[in-house]
Amino acid sequence: MWLKQIISVWVIIGLFGVSVSVWGAGYGVDSGFVDEFSEPAINVQDLDPWMPINRMLFKFNDRVYVSVVRPTARVYQFLFPMRVRKPVRQVVRTVAMPVDIANYVLQGRIGMASKQMGRFLVNATVGIGGVFDVADPWLGWSHRPTSFGDTLGRWGVPKGPYLVLPFLGPTTLRNSVNTPFSMYASRQYIPDEFNQSEWTGRTATMFEALVNGYNAIYMNALDPYSVVREWELNKGE
Incomplete structure (x- = not known):
């Protein structure tokens, strides 16, 4: 049931985003300055066609960060020293x-x-359930995460426009499937009695x-939205 609800949410976001792209068609960037030696300018409208709604959601997420995420993280760091948080x-x-x-x-x-x-x-056994990372120093098997978005990209699916959820x-747009896929896949092998513990540890x-x-972003960026967008669009390139 919850999987159907998640799929419905993505459909609604997609339909809403199409309508917003029409509304935000006039938000491209044009400085009026032409440098004949520079590379052709990238049209921001092509990369971020839903910029008005994206900026609104960026501000919303910022408020969530200030009111929920940062205080929770500080309490977590205060209660548990690094020797606990690292494992x-x-x-x-x-x-x-x-x-x-x-x-x-x-x-x-x-x-x-x-x-x-x-x-x-190796880490699940010798490393006592993953508490210790022994595979990297012993065997040179470092952690190389990937995602379902990377899988789609491997087979030619383009990244699509920038999106803030x-x-x-x-x-x-392509990588927006990562969280639903990971949630569904992990529930296939994590026992129900450990779901809450896994979710708590992952969230913290x-x-x-x-x-x-x-x-790091807010201390050095004049426009954090643009910095985060550039990082996300260039990630994995």
């Missing part, structure tokens, strides 16, 4: 690895899938990572 982060990473392995198989990258499978088995943050780890990235 939690490593366990969360290990639990998510079967989804990475499945994506590498779907991409046809069997060699990478084999290495990540070996990393998963409420709560989930910046992405592209994500919030902590967001704080570091957020501070």
Whole structure:
């Protein structure tokens, strides 16, 4: 039932985004300055056709960050020292690895899938459930995450326009499937009794990572929206 609801949400977002792209057609950037030695300018309208609604959702997510994410992350960091948070982060990473392995198989990258499978088995056993990362220093099998969006890109699906989702943050139209796919795939192998613990650890780890990235952007950027957009569109290139 919940999967149908998620699919419905993506359909609504897609339809709404099409209408917004028409409304925001006049928001392209034109400085009026032409440099004959510069590369052809990239039309922002092509990369970010839904900019008005994206900026609105960016501000909404910013308020969520200030009121929820940052305070929660600070409490988490205050209550638990790094020697506790680091193993939690490593366990969360290990639990998510079967989804990475499945994506590498779907991409046809069997060699990478084999290495990540070996990393998963070593850390899940010798590393005591992923608490310790022994596969990297011992065998050179480093963590190489991937996503369903990468899988689609492997087979020629373009990234599509930039998109900001409420709560989930910046992405592209293609990569917007990452969260629903990961949620569905992980529920196929995580026992029900561990779902809440896995979700709690993953959320705490994500919030902590967001704080570091957020501070770096807002301390150095005149327009954080543009900086985040450029990073997202160039990610994985």
